[in-house]
Amino acid sequence: MTFKLDGPLLLAGAGNMGSALLSGWLERGLDPARLVVQDPAPPPHVKEQLDRHGILLQAEARSLPEAPAVLVVAVKPQVMHQVFPPLARLAGRRTVVLSVAAGRPIEGFEAHLPKDTAVVRAMPNTPASVGRGITVAVGNPHVTAAQRETCDQLLRAVGEVVWIREEGLMDAVTAVSGSGPAYVFYFAECLAEAGIQAGLRPELARQLARWTVAGAGELLHRSDLDADVLRRNVTSPGGTTFAALEVLTAENGLPELLRKAVAAATRRSRELAK
DSSP: OOOOOSSOEEEEOOSHHHHHHHHHHHHTTOOGGGEEEEOSSOOHHHHHHHHHHTOEEESSOOOOSSOOSEEEEOSOGGGHHHHHHHHHTTOOTTOEEEEOOTTOOHHHHHTTSOTTOEEEEEEOOGGGGGTOEEEEEEEOTTOOHHHHHHHHHHHHTTEEEEEOSOGGGHHHHIIIIISHHHHHHHHHHHHHHHHHHTTOOHHHHHHHHHHHHHHHHHHHHHOSSOHHHHHHHTOOTTSHHHHHHHHHTSTTSHHHHHHHHHHHHHHHHHHHTO
């Protein structure tokens, strides 16, 4: 992968998502000399990585020799109002601001930036830490084709990328893919507990649940078949899986619970954006 940058890449925030992106960029050949990281207290493993690659680390927003080509904002949403205004002053005429902060709308960044500054809002999820995330991105009208391509390359360093036109869909995106890994982890918890209730030793039940969920996810990832086809392929009429799915798909079963869960997460995302 060849990253096309007309200036430095400034990463603000080296927490879970910021460090995942940083590792992905370095693994895919981004020149460490083009990177500047700003974080007052990066985790020890990130500090070691920065030192090993000779990447400039700053504790806070400072002037750079030239305006960044990309300003990646990966700070916690609750401190955005404190952190972003000083960062915004570093943006130049050709800078694109790429935010991976959950729940923060584009207009919130535009308010602190020079008029017509390009802004991309992205929603990655936690599997990005193992290079298997999915990110949904949307840009404001000032994002050029070249800037979009640059942001796409940077985000693809940690998984798949999908672009949308309507920022209003980001709340539902957050509810499905942003929060989705937690739903899957909880399913694994519940599956293990159900196994224990059925008589399995706790260690065995947890091992079976972990490998079943991980393996099914990998099969879905590698297969060209949709999830419903894969489900039907392992469901024999009148068999054990059929009996279990009759319970899961019954009225007020898993489909209805997930609809309510995604709706609740979507509402909360909209509330947090205000």
